[in-house]
Amino acid sequence: MSSNNAKERSVITDLGLAPEGHLKIDWASAHMPVLNRIKAQFETEQPFKGLKVAISLHLEAKTAYLAKVVKAGGAEVAITGSNPLSTQDDVCAALVEDGITVFAKYNPSPEEYKELLIKTLETAPDLIIDDGGDLVSILHAERQDLLANVRGGAEETTTGILRLKAMEKDGQLKFPMVAVNDAFCKYLFDNRYGTGQSAWDGINRTTNLVVAGKTVVVAGYGWCGKGVAMRAKGLGANVVVTEIDAIKAVEAYMDGFHVMPMSEAAKIGDFFVTVTGNRDVITGEHYKVMKDGAILSNAGHFDVEVNKPELEALAVSIRTVRRNIVEYQLADGRKFYILAEGRLVNLAAGDGHPAEIMDMTFALQAMSLKYVNDEYKEIGSKVVNVPYELDEQVARFKLESLGIGIDSLSAEQKAYLDSWTEH
Structure with a gap:
């Protein structure tokens, strides 16, 4: 999507706040080496080319950079906030200038907040990144007319996963969702x-x-x-x-x-x-x-x-x-x-988690979104965990960014662990 189209469609507080927002995003991205690495891969591979992605997350600088990474993968991105008080208006303005459609503002009324969520869904997304389950809940309860295009998505939080599993248990979930919150590189570091x-x-x-x-x-x-x-x-x-x-x-x-x-x-x-x-x-x-x-x-x-x-x-x-x-x-x-x-x-009342922490979480989000897009037909309408190999890959990328190496098993050690007769 062009920057002009994003400006025409977006609902934000003030586009003039963009310069400060760009500085915030630049600072965050400079401290997110894992996500930078994935962005470079996405730019080459274009895993989301021709697809629309709707994102609902706490809309501040680190989230903004994730949106830019998804866009770098070829997607047309629309984003909204997942909490009325966590949205930063200057970051929203910067994203609009970068060609991302934004439906978000700081401290909207409850009615405005829901309307912004709905506007995000009305972009008819193929894929979703959710935080707390609001997008998925509205899709299933109120806007089922928009369900047909959705291939699947990824959920950020414990609260959202509880809602998704309740939907799955009741037989109401209509597409696969990846439980990013339950990945090791999420809860061990982000949550703790x-x-x-x-x-x-x-x-x-x-x-x-x-x-x-x-x-x-x-x-x-x-x-x-x-x-x-x-x-x-x-x-x-x-x-x-x-x-x-x-x-x-x-x-x-x-x-x-x-x-x-x-x-x-x-x-x-x-x-x-x-x-x-x-x-x-x-x-x-x-x-x-x-x-x-x-x-x-x-x-x-x-x-x-x-x-x-x-x-x-x-x-x-x-x-x-x-x-x-x-x-x-x-x-x-x-x-x-x-x-x-x-x-x-x-x-x-703050800026959220440190950038280096969200680097791993949002790397998982980006990779999980690619995973669900590749495998949604095989997964079916259920909540699934992040594949362990993706979880471990994020950890390895993180170690490499820190200049840290670790040991690996020798062939003899692997054989020993796989055997019940050797001791």
Whole structure:
């Protein structure tokens, strides 16, 4: 698609913001060597020539570079945001100048946000990259007229994969989706180190308060929760983990953290970070026992983990006291603070995961998109894992970019491992 066509079709805030967006994208791409390598391959191979790709991801610089990589593979790309507060308007403008159709703006109303998703789908994509399952959900529930062209896609998040598997279980999923979130090079690094660092980047830059010596309550000890707890410990916090999974609770305990129910943790927490992917993790019963000054944040996909309506019902005063901080004062004088409206604190109040981390994740996205395009007829309408050879290839590309070599098995070692008689 030409730049002029992209400008005519796009819905963004201000094309004049493009220069700053280009600088952000250039900075990110300079720190994404794996994706650079894949871009060079795509430019030669043109795996998406003649195809349309719709993308819904947190629309900031690293995502923008992924869109450019997919475009380099011959695709006509349309992109939208996957969260109202994580879209960066200058990045959107830069993408439009680069010939990519953009339907996104920072902080749209709920109605506008959904309309932007629908406009992205109305480009009639052959392939989809989704984050949280919104594009796929709308396609199946509301815009089935657009299903026929879709060959398949890739999903970024735990939340999205849960939705996809529910659709598959109910026999409703109409095309294959690759569970990128479940790849080793995604959850081991993106979820753990990416979320761990970026969540605290968002919290620290927003609050400008010390973490050392305070009690941090981390709700959920999946890979994201592990990262958030690890980084909180590194900042000098006393860390409490809440869990519903007995195995993960034991793991948190053996990692050196206190483990207790949220009803108990609510009494002692200074900072709260929810990373469960579920709703109502912190509710009215917890607000009743929380300390004055408690700071509540979320690093899960949707803004339902911290129950805002129940807090609003208890509050006698609500005011914004600092960018991305809303204060709720209760009748007894206690004040609680919710960061970034309870949305993803690392993106709504920060720049998201480090570029070097997203380098691996978005390399997986690009390679998974090529995989599903090549194999969609054989895969069928189901959720599938990223093939291990693609996962390992991303890791090898990463090691090579770092100048790190590793050992390989000798023929004798392979024979030994494959035998049940040798010892």
